[in-house]
Amino acid sequence: MTTPSIQWYPGHIAKAERDLKEQLKRVDVVLEVRDARIPLSTHHPQTSQWVGNKTRVLVLNRVDMITPAARQLWVSWFRDQGETPYFTNAQQGKGIREVTQAAQAAGVALNQRRSDRGMQPRPVRAVAMGFPNVGKSALINRLLGRRVVESARRAGVTRQLRWVRISDEIELLDAPGVIPAKLSNQQKALKLAICDDIGEASYDNQRVAVALVELLKDLEDTAEYGLLPPSPLKTRYELDPASFTAEDYLHALADYRHQGDVERTARQLLNEFRKGVLGAICLELPPT
Template identity: 45%
Template sequence: MDIPKIQWYPGHIAKAEKKLSEVINKVDLVIEVRDARIPLSTGHPHLNKWINNKKHILVINRSDMVSPHTINSWNKWFNAKDQYPLWCDAKRGIGIKEICKSAKDSRSSIDDRRLSRGMRIRPIRALTLGFPNVGKSALINRIAKKRVVDSARKAGVTRNLRWIKLESGIDLLDAPGVIPPNLEDQKSALNLALCDDIGEAAYEIESVAIEFIKIISTLNKDKNANISAKQISNRYGVDITKGFKSPSAWINEAASKHTSGDTRRMSHKLLEDYRNQMLGKIALEVPLWN
């Protein structure tokens, strides 16, 4: 059975994206934030249009949720495309110094360009851009060195555009998560659902749990995915490799042990365990070389 189509485009995002299009030309620097578990799925298809020759810093957050080996492999993949991501764990403040340094370096080159054109130096306007729930607000609080915006591990916390003045001579625009109005790539949409980067109302949880088992079955032998079938099997007392042949049968068996046979509750438990790293540091996307 095919997974029901995943679509999620709440009104506050549509409203914010309209406002964003009105201010984007005033921005000098775009700080794009992605999710380390799915760095391709959290790349917005309209990003290049928004950047439009502006300075761009690619930040991949939640580095704590994938293995160092996975990060090294992704760096090689991105570097081959002349992209140099900065990895961070905004929740714990790891990697923030490098991001601040990169922003400061960008500010210097922007200042030099303004001076060369006979323009006055002013605070640099930077935009934090990314999908919902990738950690933009946590990153802003770390850069600001204080809590200036609300932050939580759920989609839709930031609902309005807001300018924040930083001591470093940078004005930072905090924007709600942006997402394509139509999720054409359903594989990416599934990844967003699995990582809790879109609202739960957008998908049917049992279908998504079944797809999760299919994904880890496919990636099981890839070192970059960092999957331990033994760890998953031990957690539930049911051999996960059985689920590779019949995901729904595995969920039924696990449900009989943990949720009194309630497969919906078991599906929710499986996804929450993944999101909380109870199953290990599993990457749902791995570098594919042409």
């Protein structure tokens, strides 16, 4: 039996993408928000087309969910690509000021050009763009210092585009998450599912949990010291994955902890990874 591939492109996202394209004409700065646990898989291939000649600010959110060593690896890699990543924790409001400053700097340049042409200054207009559930709305609430837009633990919370005035200098557009219409790379799709960045109706929990175990096994075998907590699965569940295939591990864990209930075990594994119970774990390392 072949498992169907993971695809998720609900109607509201298709609509969001159309609305977003329309609004982009008014935008000066694109805050490209990615999930720090999977910085490559949460890069939308059309981003550069949308950014055009606007300023792009690269935000890697959920920095609290990766280790400092992983962050450092990504900083070096992005710098080698000529990019400056801004790491944020939008839940607790860390790294926010630097993002505001980057957006404001673009505003200063904008208003210089306007004043050269005899035009009145105006606030710089930025959009928070990114995959579903990466923390765009949480980031906007933090930029503003109070809760104005809805942010919750589900993909697809923001349904409408909404402009918010952050200050006299900045206006920000909260946009619904966008995602490629076709997820052609299933390895990436699995990571999106693991990180809760796509709707749960689109995948099978057990298959995604097996993919998580596989990734953790690989990371344990190959990652350098400090990139993830030592033996996260063994530490949490008292069952070492080393002597199992990922699929056998899920079943063994189900037998050991949940009377053979594999679905329940899969859900628990995913849920605990997403809540950070397994520790701070970056699932993607820079390509070498």
